[in-house]
Amino acid sequence: MMVETLPLPLPLPLPLGRLQLQNTRLDLKRWVPAFLSSHKNLFTVLWIAAFASVFIWQRNVVGLGAGGRAFSIFGGRPLPPRPLPMLRPVAFNLTDFGGVGDGLTLNTEAFERAVLAVSKYGKRGGAQLNVPPGRWLTAPFNLTSHITLFLAQDAEILAIQDEKYWSLMPPLPSYGYGREHPGPRYGSFIHGQNLKDVVITGHNGTINGQGQTWWKKYRQKLLNHTRGPLVQIMWSSDIVISNITLRDSPFWTLHPYDCKNVTIRNVTILAPIFEAPNTDGIDPDSCEDMLIEDCYISVGDDCIAIKSGWDQYGIAYGRPSMNILIRNLVVRSMVSAGVSIGSEMSGGVSNVTVENLLVWSSRRAVRIKTAPGRGGYVRQIAYRNLTFDDVRVGVVIKTDYNEHPDEGYDPKAVPILEDISFTGVHGQGVRVPVRVHGSEEIPVRNVTFRDMSVGLTYKKKHIFQCAFVQGRVIGTIFPAPCENLDRYDEQERLVKKSNSQNITDIDYDF
Missing domain, CATH: 2.160.20.10 (Single-stranded right-handed beta-helix, Pectin lyase-like)
Structure with a gap:
């Protein structure tokens, strides 16, 4: 049976709502920058607009x-x-x-x-x-x-x-x-x-x-x-x-x-x-x-998990995940993470960009997870413009996720983790903003943090946690970074060199 030919409306993304102000005497050129200069006000606008968009977008699901x-x-x-x-x-x-x-x-x-x-x-x-x-x-x-x-x-x-x-x-x-x-x-x-x-x-x-x-x-x-x-x-x-x-x-x-x-x-x-x-x-x-892009995900495990095979089987299959762009998402995971890489990543994962991501009421926000026996690599990963709200742990890199298909894996097949950047990380209600847990056999190399300000709910000294990680912090970030990372100013000039990348300061009790 043929159906009527009609033009398809353009896809509706999940943008922030526009405020169309008419017949007002407010001087927008002065008022808008002043209002948005407060990070708290900006976050409130982002939060309300994102969820208003989701509510309207989902009207056909709940409004029957x-x-x-x-x-x-x-x-x-x-x-x-x-x-x-x-x-x-x-x-x-x-x-x-x-x-x-x-x-x-x-x-x-x-x-x-x-x-x-x-x-x-x-x-x-x-x-x-x-x-x-x-x-x-x-x-x-x-x-x-x-x-x-x-x-x-x-x-x-x-x-x-x-x-x-x-x-x-x-x-x-x-x-x-x-x-x-x-x-x-x-x-x-x-x-x-x-x-x-x-x-x-x-x-x-x-x-x-x-x-x-x-x-x-x-x-x-x-x-x-x-x-x-x-x-x-x-x-x-x-x-x-x-x-x-x-x-x-x-x-x-x-x-x-x-x-x-x-x-x-x-x-x-x-x-x-x-x-x-x-x-x-x-x-x-x-x-x-x-x-x-432009998705809303709330599930009982990882909202997104990039994979490429499991231990010796993934190494033999040899097909990486590569050239992946994830953007403009609102996600929630009370059990796992908003966006994960791994833990099955034995074929390799590279050239992934995650940007404009809101993670709310979740256990973890973004996570890379792997273990000895995986082999493969995770490299050239860029996170930009991340917003966390009510998240237990914000950024996680974990190298001891020991789950294997059988006894045939090679424990000496260790993955390579390198070239990972975090730019524009903001939010509130976060208990542990960063936990990068490298190990002596799986160090995390060339990690960069820039433009980070996260409101905390847990007042403990060591809340930026690191172990066996090499990288840098550019400019001023909050909370204070761990001692493993080199410090650079906003012009990317070296201010302080780390004495050791192998300092361990990981606390899984909170």
């Missing part, structure tokens, strides 16, 4: 009225359904293939028939599969190349919870292990392999993994295989995922594996902040040329 239609946040009138854009030369509706969106009917065959129909249009520019408003229960299904999976406003794809419907797959070659159990692993809910030109988008429709049953069985040790991700795309290129909500994954939520040219934009990822184990938000794994 009778019949599943969204209500305006400014009144009780239902918003009209948004027309579906035409993004491919041909488009189908799921209902064309027998789909029933009542939340009870199993739609696996409808999805499979629809994807098969789309696959026949690959040489003609591909085709679009529209998922209309409704609740579409299905077992896991595969995608095809040159597909646009479009979720309408109020559309929700529901994963069946019975694991007998989830097929088993071999372990990932760079892991050699199911991650939670040896042997096979459950496949993902929405899966793709060896694909090109895949788009998953919509009017903020939802893909719901209904992971509650999986989490409970995992805690009770009732599963014999590793849980499956919500969306996993492997060995593929030219992937775009935008303008949707992903929630309650059984395991990792969005897992691009050994992919190139991936864009993830305007995606909301949700899971309970407790009792939802390993529900990472986005896990780029041995990926190259990737953009993650």
Whole structure:
């Protein structure tokens, strides 16, 4: 069934709200700089604007009225359904293939028939599969190349919870292990392999993994295989995922594996902040040329975790994660970290930029984690414009994250950590702003801190913690840095050379 051709509105990023002041006699040229010169006032503006944007952006998720239609946040009138854009030369509706969106009917065959129909249009520019408003229960299904999976406003794809419907797959070659159990692993809910030109988008429709049953069985040790991700795309290129909500994954939520040219934009990822184990938000794994921007993530593990394989299996597979830009995110992780690198990074991670990041009410903000046996490297990592609010530990580099797939790893395969910079780190309510825990066998080299001012909640002398780290501090930062780092002034002239980079001042009691 063909659908009406309409122009696609430009993606809506997650910017700070604009204040349009009209008919006022205030002298903006004097008032605005004076107001924003106070860091506390600036932080308040950032905080309010970011969450106002998230609230308005998420109105279709929480503002459902009778019949599943969204209500305006400014009144009780239902918003009209948004027309579906035409993004491919041909488009189908799921209902064309027998789909029933009542939340009870199993739609696996409808999805499979629809994807098969789309696959026949690959040489003609591909085709679009529209998922209309409704609740579409299905077992896991595969995608095809040159597909646009479009979720309408109020559309929700529901994963069946019975694991007998989830097929088993071999372990990932760079892991050699199911991650939670040896042997096979459950496949993902929405899966793709060896694909090109895949788009998953919509009017903020939802893909719901209904992971509650999986989490409970995992805690009770009732599963014999590793849980499956919500969306996993492997060995593929030219992937775009935008303008949707992903929630309650059984395991990792969005897992691009050994992919190139991936864009993830305007995606909301949700899971309970407790009792939802390993529900990472986005896990780029041995990926190259990737953009993650304008997302809101609140989950039960790392919001983002960049990976590249596990110990000897990752070293042998040899595919690094590289050229990754992460920007304009609001994230929350009460269990793990906002943005992590590792701990499975044995293929190497390089050329990563994280900028314009707000981490709130979290255990850790940004973290690099590795261990002897990993091999590989983490280098050329730049963090810029980070804001922490109510965070236990802000910056973490940890080199003893000792978790291994089996006894076959080489303990002498030590990773290299070098060329890591932090510029523009601010916030409030932080207990430990920096904890860089290198070791004699895994020292952390060439670390730079510049423009840092973090409000503290814990009044203890040694709150900037270091061990086996070499690097520098440029200009004045708060709190006072550890003695391991060289001091430079704002013009980058050496003021004081560190006596030793091996001083250990790590306190895990707080």
